[in-house]
Amino acid sequence: MPKRIDFKGVVFAPIAGYSDVGMRRLCAMRGADMTVTEMISAKGLVYGSDKTEDLLHTTDSEKIKCVQIFGSEPYFISKAVEHKALEKFDVIDINMGCPVPKIVKNGEGSALLENIPLAMQVVKAARIAGKPVTVKFRLGVTADKLLAVDFAKAMQDAGASAITVHGRTREQMYSGVADWDEIAKVKKAVEIPVFVNGDIVDKKSYDKAMQITDCDGAMIARGALGNPKIFSDIKGLEIKDYSLKEDIILHLDTMLSFHHENYVAANFKKHLAYYCRGMRGQKEIKLAAFACKSADDIRQVIERYFV
Numbered sequence: 001m002p003k004r005i006d007f008k009g010v011v012f013a014p015i016a017g018y019s020d021v022g023m024r025r026l027c028a029m030r031g032a033d034m035t036v037t038e039m040i041s042a043k044g045l046v047y048g049s050d051k052t053e054d055l056l057h058t059t060d061s062e063k064i065k066c067v068q069i070f071g072s073e074p075y076f077i078s079k080a081v082e083h084k085a086l087e088k089f090d091v092i093d094i095n096m097g098c099p100v101p102k103i104v105k106n107g108e109g110s111a112l113l114e115n116i117p118l119a120m121q122v123v124k125a126a127r128i129a130g131k132p133v134t135v136k137f138r139l140g141v142t143a144d145k146l147l148a149v150d151f152a153k154a155m156q157d158a159g160a161s162a163i164t165v166h167g168r169t170r171e172q173m174y175s176g177v178a179d180w181d182e183i184a185k186v187k188k189a190v191e192i193p194v195f196v197n198g199d200i201v202d203k204k205s206y207d208k209a210m211q212i213t214d215c216d217g218a219m220i221a222r223g224a225l226g227n228p229k230i231f232s233d234i235k236g237l238e239i240k241d242y243s244l245k246e247d248i249i250l251h252l253d254t255m256l257s258f259h260h261e262n263y264v265a266a267n268f269k270k271h272l273a274y275y276c277r278g279m280r281g282q283k284e285i286k287l288a289a290f291a292c293k294s295a296d297d298i299r300q301v302i303e304r305y306f307v
């Protein structure tokens with residue numbers, strides 16, 4: 001029986017290269033109600049790529065486990081959602097927001113914003129697994145081509161259980177300011193739960209985004225990198241004797257329990273660059289992090305610079 005899910009609260013976003021099992025576990029332990037894997041190619045999964053499956057590890061700490069897939073061929077979507085590797089996930093999210101040219105050229109990610117009939121077929125194909133299907137998308141293509149309200153209604157009609165709206169257009173990629181007023185229009189237009197996404201970096205911005213949009217929940221991406229405590233801050237949960245250093249070590253150890261050391265050493269540097277954000281001497285810390293070649297090197301950087 002699929003888990004009954006209330007789509008509300010604070011979600012840790014899919015971030016390619018960052019939403020690894022360690023980061024998802026940490027965010028969940030610090031209060032994230034749902035955690036989402038980075039985007040996984042539906043076709044890659046069906047064709048049995050080990051690299052794809054390596055992105056799908058989970059832990060018991062994650063409360064609601066969501067896997068994000070991308071693709072535009074309903075056949076591959078329906079095959080992917082029934083893949084054994086997705087059994088442990090409670091929710092299937094479809095990426096319809098990715099602005100990367102390689103993806104868009106393939107008709108995937110945010111290209112689906114401009115092809116509502118196909119986007120609806122993709123959602124229907126994903127529902128075959130009997131799990132809740134959610135969709136993450138953007139406001140539109142450009143400021144002159146905002147599509148989110150109509151798109152949201154279509155996703156609801158296709159049977160999506162909830163949607164997340166990133167308050168930027170495809171043209172904006174990841175810069176500029178997220179437009180929460182436009183997300184408010186989407187929220188008013190549909191009955192299914194809506195998550196606001198974009199530029200939530202602390203409790204203050206969370207409160208403002210929720211007040212403007214009246215959304216059911218919020219999704220946080222970059223604001224959680226280097227700062228997993230953002231979830232407990234937002235929820236007002238107190239963590240006694242909080243130590244960022246202990247969180248970093250937990251993150252590292254979780255990754256090491258699933259992945260080869262070389263993979264972890266290569267990926268953890270980017271996290272260290274976020275963990276030292278705002279610290280005195282961060283330039284030196286980043287240089288030390290990027291010189292790491294092994295888990296021991298990483299541990300030495302943590303010991304040397306974090307208290």
Ligand SMILES: Cc1cc2nc3c(=O)[nH]c(=O)nc-3n(C[C@H](O)[C@H](O)[C@H](O)COP(=O)(O)O)c2cc1C
Nearest residue numbers: 013014015016038039166198199200220221222223
């Ligand atoms: C490096 C990077 C990778 C991302 N990867 C994904 C992804 O795999 N799937 C997805 O839906 N969004 C992805 N996003 C978008 C984020 O989930 C989020 O929508 C966006 O960063 C806005 O939220 P923020 O302002 O809280 O960062 C990515 C963003 C960045 C910066």
